[in-house]
Amino acid sequence: MIGRTSRSAIGMLAPATGLIAIFVFVPMALTIGLSFTQWSTQTGFDTARFVGLANFADLFGPTSIGRDFRAAFTNTALYTALSVALILPLSVVLGLMVHQTFAPGGIVLRTVLFSTYMVPMIAVALVWSKLYSPTEGPFNQMLGWVGIPPQSWLSSPNTALFSIVLLNVWQQVGYFTVLAVAGLTQIPTTLYEAARVDGASAWTQFWKITLPLMRNTLLFSAVIAVINAVQVFEPVALITQGGPVNSTNVMTYHIRRVGIERAQGGLGSAMAVTLMLSLIVVIVLLFAFFRDREEQR
Amino acid sequence: MSSTMRPYRRHPATWKSSLLSLAILAIAVAAAFPLVWMVLSSLKTPAESMQVPPVWLPGSPNLDAYFEVSEVVSLGRSFLNSAFIALVTTIAIVVTSLMAGYAFAKYSFAGRDWLFAALIATMFLPPIVTLIPLYRMTGYLGINANLLGVVVPHLANAFGIFLMRQYIKGVPNDLIDAARVDGASELTILFKIVAPAVMPAIAALTLFAFVYHWNSYLWPLTVLQGNTDQYPIVISLSRLLSYNRGAMNTGLVMAGATLAVLPPVVLFVFLQRFFVDSIVATGVKG
Numbered sequence: 001m002i003g004r005t006s007r008s009a010i011g012m013l014a015p016a017t018g019l020i021a022i023f024v025f026v027p028m029a030l031t032i033g034l035s036f037t038q039w040s041t042q043t044g045f046d047t048a049r050f051v052g053l054a055n056f057a058d059l060f061g062p063t064s065i066g067r068d069f070r071a072a073f074t075n076t077a078l079y080t081a082l083s084v085a086l087i088l089p090l091s092v093v094l095g096l097m098v099h100q101t102f103a104p105g106g107i108v109l110r111t112v113l114f115s116t117y118m119v120p121m122i123a124v125a126l127v128w129s130k131l132y133s134p135t136e137g138p139f140n141q142m143l144g145w146v147g148i149p150p151q152s153w154l155s156s157p158n159t160a161l162f163s164i165v166l167l168n169v170w171q172q173v174g175y176f177t178v179l180a181v182a183g184l185t186q187i188p189t190t191l192y193e194a195a196r197v198d199g200a201s202a203w204t205q206f207w208k209i210t211l212p213l214m215r216n217t218l219l220f221s222a223v224i225a226v227i228n229a230v231q232v233f234e235p236v237a238l239i240t241q242g243g244p245v246n247s248t249n250v251m252t253y254h255i256r257r258v259g260i261e262r263a264q265g266g267l268g269s270a271m272a273v274t275l276m277l278s279l280i281v282v283i284v285l286l287f288a289f290f291r292d293r294e295e296q297r
Numbered sequence: 298m299s300s301t302m303r304p305y306r307r308h309p310a311t312w313k314s315s316l317l318s319l320a321i322l323a324i325a326v327a328a329a330f331p332l333v334w335m336v337l338s339s340l341k342t343p344a345e346s347m348q349v350p351p352v353w354l355p356g357s358p359n360l361d362a363y364f365e366v367s368e369v370v371s372l373g374r375s376f377l378n379s380a381f382i383a384l385v386t387t388i389a390i391v392v393t394s395l396m397a398g399y400a401f402a403k404y405s406f407a408g409r410d411w412l413f414a415a416l417i418a419t420m421f422l423p424p425i426v427t428l429i430p431l432y433r434m435t436g437y438l439g440i441n442a443n444l445l446g447v448v449v450p451h452l453a454n455a456f457g458i459f460l461m462r463q464y465i466k467g468v469p470n471d472l473i474d475a476a477r478v479d480g481a482s483e484l485t486i487l488f489k490i491v492a493p494a495v496m497p498a499i500a501a502l503t504l505f506a507f508v509y510h511w512n513s514y515l516w517p518l519t520v521l522q523g524n525t526d527q528y529p530i531v532i533s534l535s536r537l538l539s540y541n542r543g544a545m546n547t548g549l550v551m552a553g554a555t556l557a558v559l560p561p562v563v564l565f566v567f568l569q570r571f572f573v574d575s576i577v578a579t580g581v582k583g
Contacts, residue, residue, distance in 0.1 A: 008483040009404040016397035017416070019453035023431065024419045030430035041429060044437075097321050103314035105321035112325045114569065116332065118561040120512035122531040123554040126538060127335045130547055135349045138334060144350075170331065175576075182577040223421070230423050233515050238535050252425040252515070259429040260519055272426045279423070 041265035055270035072254035080229040095180025113174030157247035183217025339551035362552035389452035398461025464498035501575030
């Protein structure tokens with residue numbers, strides 16, 4: 001029976017494990033290996049020439065390669081921080097609205113929010129580029145109604161990146177709201193009943209019960225939000241092409257431009273490795289941050 | 298899990314609950330606004346869509362933009378390409394995830410937890426990290442610049458395995474053992490007994506995989522290398538924008554966007570219940 005089960009196990013695991021090994025683990029290992037080489041993406045892997053840490057020296061050096069990379073890195077870090085800072089609190093507030101049974105409308109809200117998560121990012125980018133349009137777009141028109149002067153949105157280096165953050169938040173917040181609702185359903189209602197008996201206000205209940213008990217959900221949401229934010233590509237590729245003045249040049253766009261379009265495979269791989277290592281650091285820090293909160297309680 | 302689907306419990310209507318409902322409704326309207334704007338703009342005449350300040354409602358709603366879209370890009374072909382990509386990947390992902398999820402949930406073998414952890418780690422890998430070598434690898438395999446190159450690297454994924462394992466764990470062992478005593482093969486057990494018991498998970502994974510691959514842009518754009526015959530609808534849409542720069546017809550772009558949005562949103566409306574439950578199952582209990 002044992003022999004039969006382990007033979008079956010191999011058969012059951014082979015398709016998925018084999019595919020993931022070939023199309024995820026192998027390219028991952030190749031990315032690491034190629035980051036130490038000079039290699040044109042248009043030629044075979046055998047043409048890669050070992051150059052040690054030269055690519056990494058370029059990334060952190062004084063040339064334009066380093067300056068462009070560090071600008072893309074900073075833009076991505078800023079974009080990620082802003083996205084997470086907006087998505088997490090919004091998801092909790094919207095999650096409470098969906099979850100509550102005090103007033104009707106929660107399910108409608110959830111359906112609308114989640115529908116936006118189904119919309120292809122390319123369509124989101126197209127539609128929002130028109131909404132942001134300085135003259136014929138409705139956003140500036142609506143701001144005008146309440147007396148706010150027209151904004152430059154995607155056309156100024158000061159506001160372009162934040163404008164892309166906003167459309168990203170709009171597209172993604174439904175998913176994180178459902179995650180928050182999932183977290184809220186795990187909190188025993190008896191805790192709230194006990195708090196009410198003790199005379200705790202709704203505000204106190206939120207800070208002393210709801211938020212602490214959603215710690216794991218928020219940690220999971222934060223990790224996913226960071227990983228999603230790093231992948232921003234369509235709005236940049238379609239609308240801004242990294243501009244104006246490099247203000248929206250983000251990592252996924254920059255790595256693809258260097259590694260695929262300019263065929264500098266070794267340099268692009270070094271960027272990808274740096275991105276991966278930075279992500280690991282950020283995720284470890286997030287875990288430490290939420291763990292720390294746990295000890296304070 | 299069903300607690301998320303809990304129906305609204307009727308309280309006496311108070312001014313407080315009315316106010317909250319009003320706020321919820323206002324947020325829902327604001328969230329829906331970009332999509333409503335998209336559909337409205339697709340029905341406007343070219344002159345209306347360029348008007349300053351913008352007009353919100355089309356004066357004489359018409360479908361001209363939709364017909365013009367099909368002249369600019371080969372719409373039928375793009376839709377077929379998208380359908381091929383989304384359907385092939387979805388079916389393959391469901392099958393490979395069921396198999397691996399079953400093994401991880403119901404078999405014990407050496408190195409199981411280690412292998413599972415290694416696979417799950419790939420869920421957190423942004424696609425750009427493997428993009429460059431993967432692009433070259435499809436060249437070696439001779440599947441670049443065509444639809445095979447788009448689908449072959451995506452026939453299995455860690456999320457699917459994770460989701461299936463979570464649900465299959467809940468299938469009673471007695472059910473499986475009884476079938477084994479009757480001499481059923483493992484594949485028969487998986488597809489005749491286990492799969493029907495986890496239909497909600499299959500529905501959720503179908504939606505996740507279909508929507509993800511219908512919408513995906515970075516990989517098809519990279520692997521297809523400008524072969525426009527093989528473009529899915531999302532890439533054809535981006536060509537619509539460059540065409541539009543000359544023609545200045547916003548309605549055209551909005552019509553194309555509306556068409557591309559329809560399949561994933563329609564699928565979502567039918568399967569949304571399973572989607573929400575599966576997020577509860579993977580997001581919290583995981």
